Amino acid sequence: MSNKFKVNWLDVILKKEFQNCLDLESLQEISLISKSAREKLKPTLFKCIGFSPNVFNFISMNSNSMFIEFFTSKLYSSANSNTFDNSKNYIIEDELRQINFALSGINTYTKSLHLYKVDKPGYYLFPVISNFVNLTTLSIEECYFKFSVYSKLGELLPNLVQVEFNDVIFAKLANDRTSRNNIIFPPGIKRLIFDECNMSTTKLTSDTCDFLLGDSFDYSTMSDFILPKVSIPSLIELIFYVYGNQSYNGIDAFLEVNPNLESLCIDCFTSGLLKSLTSLNSLELRGEISLNSNINLISLENLKFLAININANNSYETIKKMCLLCPNIEWLCFYLNSYSDFDDIEDIQNIENYHQFIEFFIVPIVSNLYSLKALRIVFSYLNDDIQESFPYEDLLNIIASDYLLEIRSDDDSYETISDSDSLEGINYEEIDETSSGAESLENIAEPRNQELTNSQETLDFTKFSQIEKLYLEIDSDEIYSISFEKYEYLNYLELTSITENINIEMFKEKFNSYSDWNFKFWERKIKGYKQASQL
Numbered sequence: 001m002s003n004k005f006k007v008n009w010l011d012v013i014l015k016k017e018f019q020n021c022l023d024l025e026s027l028q029e030i031s032l033i034s035k036s037a038r039e040k041l042k043p044t045l046f047k048c049i050g051f052s053p054n055v056f057n058f059i060s061m062n063s064n065s066m067f068i069e070f071f072t073s074k075l076y077s078s079a080n081s082n083t084f085d086n087s088k089n090y091i092i093e094d095e096l097r098q099i100n101f102a103l104s105g106i107n108t109y110t111k112s113l114h115l116y117k118v119d120k121p122g123y124y125l126f127p128v129i130s131n132f133v134n135l136t137t138l139s140i141e142e143c144y145f146k147f148s149v150y151s152k153l154g155e156l157l158p159n160l161v162q163v164e165f166n167d168v169i170f171a172k173l174a175n176d177r178t179s180r181n182n183i184i185f186p187p188g189i190k191r192l193i194f195d196e197c198n199m200s201t202t203k204l205t206s207d208t209c210d211f212l213l214g215d216s217f218d219y220s221t222m223s224d225f226i227l228p229k230v231s232i233p234s235l236i237e238l239i240f241y242v243y244g245n246q247s248y249n250g251i252d253a254f255l256e257v258n259p260n261l262e263s264l265c266i267d268c269f270t271s272g273l274l275k276s277l278t279s280l281n282s283l284e285l286r287g288e289i290s291l292n293s294n295i296n297l298i299s300l301e302n303l304k305f306l307a308i309n310i311n312a313n314n315s316y317e318t319i320k321k322m323c324l325l326c327p328n329i330e331w332l333c334f335y336l337n338s339y340s341d342f343d344d345i346e347d348i349q350n351i352e353n354y355h356q357f358i359e360f361f362i363v364p365i366v367s368n369l370y371s372l373k374a375l376r377i378v379f380s381y382l383n384d385d386i387q388e389s390f391p392y393e394d395l396l397n398i399i400a401s402d403y404l405l406e407i408r409s410d411d412d413s414y415e416t417i418s419d420s421d422s423l424e425g426i427n428y429e430e431i432d433e434t435s436s437g438a439e440s441l442e443n444i445a446e447p448r449n450q451e452l453t454n455s456q457e458t459l460d461f462t463k464f465s466q467i468e469k470l471y472l473e474i475d476s477d478e479i480y481s482i483s484f485e486k487y488e489y490l491n492y493l494e495l496t497s498i499t500e501n502i503n504i505e506m507f508k509e510k511f512n513s514y515s516d517w518n519f520k521f522w523e524r525k526i527k528g529y530k531q532a533s534q535l
Contacts, residue, residue: 046106048137050114051125070121070212096127103131112137120144120212123171130156139164147172147199154184161186164193170225172201183228185235192232193239197225226250229257237263241286252276269322274298281305288313289322300326307333316361323365332369333376334362354379354478363463375464376471379498462486475499479526480510493517493528502526 012018110132115122122143129138135157147170149156153163163186172178180199185192201221224242227250238261242249251266255276264280267287275298277283282305289308291297303326308319323332358377366372461470461484469492472479476497484490501523511519511526519528 042106043109046109048112048114049106049110050116051118052116053118070119092124096124099128100131103128107132108134111135112139114139115141115143117142123211126156133159135160137162139166140168141166142168144169144171146170148176148178151178151183154186154189158186159188161188162191163189164191164195165197166193166195168197169222170197170199172199174201176201180226181228181230183230185230185232188234189232190234190236191239192235192237194225194227195239195241199223199225224249227254229253231257233260235261237261237265237282239265241265241267271295271297274300274325278302283307283326285309285322287311289318291318291321291325297321297325301328303329305329305331305333307335310334310336320365324368327369328371329369330371330373331376332366332372332374333378335378354474358461366464366467370466372466374469374471375467378473379475461490465489468492470494472496473498476502476524480507485514491530493526495526495528497524500524 111134113129113132113135115125115129116139118125119142122140122145126146126149129135136159138157138160141164145165145168150165150170153160199222226248227240229250235258238254238258240249240251252270252272255261255264255273259276260279261277262280263282264277265284265286267285268290269285269288270290271292277300278298280300280303283300283303284307286309306323306326306329308314308322310319323329362375362377366375461467461482464470464487466489467487468489470484470490471494472482473496476499479495479497479502482495484493502521504521504523507526508519508521511517511528514528516531517528518531519526
């Protein structure tokens with residue numbers, strides 16, 4: 001529409017003639033309805049909120065703001081020449097009161113709070129966080145956090161059920177005598193995450209501006225964060241990744257006093273952890289696996305879900321042995337960056353394509369896991385967090401945790417099977433657990449010493465006779481070469497291209513030729529459902 005036809009509605013509503021035509025009673029009614037609607041929407045609108053450097057603009061720019069000064073200085077790499085002198089006039093308590101006042105109308109509605117990349121100001125922001133009295137989820141990422149607050153988090157925010165610390169520096173004052181094992185967690189907490197956190201004991205200056213805008217923080221006291229030896233009876237899931245030295249991180253002692261944990265995600269795994277994991281349903285391993293071959297290893301009979309990141313830290317025999325220590329798993333996931341990852345694995349090399357990987361790496365493992373129902377193979381480690389790649393609806397059915405289903409169903413970043421338009425053809429009947437179980441490790445055949453060839457033209461998964469759900473993230477060309485005509489038990493297939501968008505028309509022509517399957521196509525993904533009559 002051209003400018004000459006645009007209407008200046010402000011001029012219109014100010015005209016007397018227009019106002020005389022209005023039904024004031026109707027307007028009042030509409031206004032009341034609008035106000036009521038806004039009130040009813042508040043619990044939804046403000047259920048989840050976040051703080052990051054670019055959202056502190058609700059602090060008046062006309063007033064002295066140490067936070068604004070800090071973020072501006074970082075954004076432009078240097079502060080104004082008068083920044084440090086002017087900051088002497090800043091009072092941190094006044095800024096916190098101003099923030100709390102701006103949030104006073106919404107903080108009772110907020111259930112989830114995310115503090116993201118606020119760096120040093122995060123050290124002072126807990127008086128703001130504590131006003132969100134109904135918080136159930138707290139996520140702190142890339143910032144400083146008071147150790148004194150962390151140590152009493154369960155008293156200060158008792159309603160929390162999920163807590164995440166990601167790349168956080170816990171700043172502990174030199175005169176703080178609180179033991180790292182004297183930590184009070186919320187009484188109902190169910191999910192706890194520590195991802196590459198650090199500790200720092202410091203003689204923090206009492207001058208706030210000197211800490212924020214100067215360089216007074218003593219980095220020489222920095223050390224890896226160590227898990228406290230604290231029993232948390234309500235805890236269901238622990239995610240614990242360590243940055244730097246992993247020789248001692250407290251995981252052994254923590255698991256010893258929390259034997260009822262159901263889900264665990266860690267970097268390094270040792271034989272000594274097995275005795276503390278008898279109740280575990282889900283295990284994800286991102287780093288080195290160390291299994292002592294001189295002792296009888298305990299099997300994880302209750303484990304239903306296992307994910308392993310394949311890299312040079314682990315030999316093929318170690319990976320296979322870890323899988324076979326879990327004879328009743330129903331979900332198995334493998335991740336690797338590229339085939340170059342195999343170059344440094346001592347006992348399985350020269351794998352150059354997907355066919356060889358399936359034939360000589362996957363088959364010897366999967367063929368000895370008799371309860372396995374779902375397999376996921378990812379040939380590109382796209383996510384920092386392994387979990388984000390998993391269809392959680394099926395996983396959560398396995399570990400039977402209503403709580404985890406609740407907190408994840410609110411997050412759109414987790415894609416599940418139910419996101420598709422149709423679920424026809426997926427068999428949700430309970431998996432039969434009456435299988436004969438896996439053979440002992442001694443009876444498992446050694447990897448075959450066959451020469452690896454490129455003779456196969458299609459990816460053949462018929463050797464996975466018991467698999468019902470198959471998830472592959474591979475090159476688009478390899479997706480086209482997949483054949484599953486003789487795959488009797490398969491009822492769900494999800495294929496994702498890691499290289500480029502797929503040729504939808506070409507792929508439709510191929511996959512729609514399977515008369516007993518229904519397929520849905522996206523730019524990089526194909527989902528297939530076996531028709532109910534064929535199950």
